[in-house]
Amino acid sequence: MDQNALKKLVGEESAKYVKNNMVVGLGSGTTVQFLVDALGNRVKNEKLNITCVSTSNFTADHASNLGIIVKSIDDVMQVDLTIDGADEIDSNFNGIKGGGAAHLWEKIVATNSKKNMWIVDESKMVNQLGTFPxxxxxxxxxxxxxxxxxxxxxxxxxxxxxxxxxxxxxxxxxxxxxxxxxxxxxxxxxxxxxxxVGVVEHGLFLNIVNYVIVGTQHGIEKLTRPGDQFPK
Structure with missing residues (x-):
């Protein structure tokens, strides 16, 4: 499978973990677009009732156009689950994000979420952070x-x-x-x-993610930070 096929695979898989009445954080980037498409289908076909908080104006517009309710982070008490992509993830479940210039909003939503899930293709998994700027x-x-x-x-x-x-x-x-x-x-x-002084936020996301769904040439791989259990 090519990279886009892997992104679609994990995007659609992650949508399965969104449950009725959840407040869901929607990340940014090309992989998340497949997630939003899948959620839009569930809202339309399954009458899934969710409220979403977006980490970028682009994702918010995309979700709204599919009939998904989108609110500001300031209009919700807490986010149940945020699903987002990542540019690099190391063996300690730390990551670099911000390739789409949205890491400030992404970190605000992530740190106000009960749980965080990252969805990536296998090229994003590394032993050590830093190759990605x-x-x-x-x-x-x-x-x-x-x-x-x-x-x-x-x-x-x-x-x-x-x-x-x-x-x-x-x-x-x-x-x-x-x-x-x-x-x-x-x-x-x-x-x-x-x-x-002058730096608003950096793209290091440390001790934040709970679950990772990786798209590989052999299918989907699900990883959890030690101490967490992948949701059913």
């Missing part, structure tokens, strides 16, 4: 100075651009990607980056 969301004011500080630390920063313009998040912030190659001490790095 680590995104930072930074406010535009003073962002060049943040860049210079990161460069001085040897973190190989690069403003994310598209068509010659800097990419802006849904919060109208900029993205700086760190090309680190490997991250030896993710918790130490996360603490350092979040304390840097």
């Amino acid at each position: 680590l995104p930072l969301e930074v406010i535009p004011f003073g962002s060049s100075h943040v860049y210079d500080k990161l460069d001085a630390k040897g973190y190989h920063p690069e403003f994310r651009t598209k068509d010659g313009n800097r990419v802006l998040t849904d919060s109208k912030n900029e993205i700086i990607d760190l090309h680190l190659g490997k991250i030896n001490h993710p918790f130490q790095l996360a603490d350092e980056l979040i304390k840097m």
